[in-house]
Amino acid sequence: SQQGEEDPQALSIQEGENATMNCSYKTSINNLQWYRQNSGRGLVHLILIRSNEREKHSGRLRVTLDTSKKSSSLLITASRAADTASYFCALSLLGGFKTIFGAGTRLFVKA
Amino acid sequence: DVKVTQSSRYLVKRTGEKVFLECVQDMDHENMFWYRQDPGLGLRLIYFSYDVKMKEKGDIPEGYSVSREKKERFSLILESASTNQTSMYLCASTLDGEGKRDQPQHFGDGTRLSIL
Structure with a gap:
């Protein structure tokens, strides 16, 4: 499957802890993106990392990409209750228009 | 900010009806997409369009058309709605063109469609 596969499927942590979500894939990519979806809403783009980049930061978010292992991780530091959402990795495949989304990780941050 | 607006948040229709879901974006984006989202399956691409009057099939186009x-x-458009088309439908748009391949997709809030 070309689909990105997130791990874990669900994660429950205390406010202030760090949350790490992983994404593995099987094909060659142009870039990898992470999105957040609050319950009942659309997806919101968080961060994009290109295939020639290894790490990227945006506020409390840190994304890594290892193209040799075909995997990426999203780290949310000092989590807040408002971070409770589903997080999706999305693969932009080489040579095409399509973006392939994984099934997501559900994050629950307890206050 | 880019705004993608889907005409209905919730919609209930009957089996066999022709159903129209509308999506409008205000940032002159070339590419537009329709996905359906089901628990455990992530987002699956139904159709996309890279220009006016142009359309391409995605991964699950059967039972759907676009305009x-x-x-x-x-x-x-759901030509003849069936119960297995009950789902969350998400519209997205993105810029395209030379040097713009690394553009994120901007999503609407979705339409939760129930077919009875």
Whole structure:
């Protein structure tokens, strides 16, 4: 499957802890993106990392990409209750228009 | 900010009805997409369009058609609704063109469609 596969499927942590979500894939990519979806809403783009980049930061978010292992991780530091959402990795495949989304990780941050 | 607006948040229709889902974006984006989202399956691409009157099938086009008569509007049509089309439908848009491949997708808030 070309689909990105997130791990874990669900994660429950205390406010202030760090949350790490992983994404593995099987094909060659142009870039990898992470999105957040609050319950009942659309997806919101968080961060994009290109295939020639290894790490990227945006506020409390840190994304890594290892193209040799075909995997990426999203780290949310000092989590807040408002971070409770589903997080999706999305693969932009080489040579095409399509973006392939994984099934997501559900994050629950307890206050 | 880019705004992608889907005409209905919730919709209930009956089996066999023809259903129209509308999506409008206000940032002159070339590419527009329709996905359906089901628990445990992530987002699956139904159709996309890279220009007015142009359309391409995605991964699950059966039972659906689309229309793009104007750049800002992309419509998804369920020709004869069936219960297995009960789902969350998400519209997205993105820029395209030379040097713009690394553009994120901007999503609407979705339409939760129930077919009875």
